[in-house]
Amino acid sequence: MAVYVYSITSKDHPMRLDDVHGVGEPSSPLRTVTNGSLCAVVSDAPEDLRARRRDVLAHQEVQERLMVEGAVLPLQFGMTAESDEAVRAALEDRADEFRERLRSLEGAKEYNLKVSWEEGALLRRILLESEEARELNAATRGGNGTPQMSLALGELVAREAEVRQQALATGIVEALRPYARDETPSPPGGRDFLNISFLVAADEEEMFQATGTRLANQLGEECEVRLRGPLPPYSFV
């Protein structure tokens, strides 16, 4: 029977998982597979596992529960092993590495930050600040001007937008960096221009959060700042 693997923790983890459910419908009960000082949280794998919201949420809830009481190495969603024995063997194979990672992540949490700039606000800002863009805009409004002029306007605005987004992204990251132990940027999706995860130690969490709130308030007029956390350290395992 295939085994769905959620996370790896230390054997000493309190592992209070009574009211947390595994993936699948009906969800299978969580259990642990232990080898040496390491422990994997697993359940029987459902036959038709897919990335359903329910299952992704279940995966996430296991991590969130575990991280409250000790370091956890969250697996990527969807990892299954052939059997408990295979899980045990994997724990054995990379025991040193897992122990080391658990030690280094002790007390640290991930925070993920995504920021988007409301397009109208950004374009308006560019037009107000760039005379060239303003002139081109005036010349092309109402269907006037040549297609080349529209193209020039668009290109200029796109360039200006990127410059501003990059500058703001840099500023935001630099404001938060002093309170983070590590950071992992990801390609931003959708309208976001920034997507980055920070690893924050317990004694810096308060300052990190306060800085995040300050940024969100300062940027709130034009930007959407989504700071999520504390999260299991997905980006730092």
Added chain:
Amino acid sequence: MTVVPQGESGISRGSTSSLYDVLDLILDRGLVIDVFVRVSLVGIEILKIDARIVVASVDTYLRFAEACNRLDLETGSKQPTQLTDLVGEITEGGAEGKSKGALTGAVEAVKDTLTGDGGEEGGDADEDEEEDYEEQDNEGGEGEQEEPEYEEEPRQRRRQARRTSRRQRE
């Protein structure tokens, strides 16, 4: 902690959207053990395509130009300037801009559609319970839109911004 300020689009959306915001971490990050099998999850591969759709194109430029043409600068002129100040303030000493930025609006992503950007904010979490983070070959398709689609989003979304004043500001 979750910070979503009261910006124009900063609507607080409850826990479902929090999940959306960390979906990329859960599906794309996390520990991978290579002797284990990653269940074939079509949706995940599609998710990864996310935003990397061509940014610098004639199409994009024209869309930007059009969006600018539509802006009502009169209204806009009373926008607060604090952002500029902030940019100046917090970027001093390092404004070279190493971070990677995608052009807002030029890139349309999977996750926008996922979050049902158009109008799901209301928190209909429950009825979405069965929603897959996968392809949209979806059974229930009640036509219109809110089926999760992993495709480039229609470009129109932001277009209906303002059609009001065509006055030129000179």
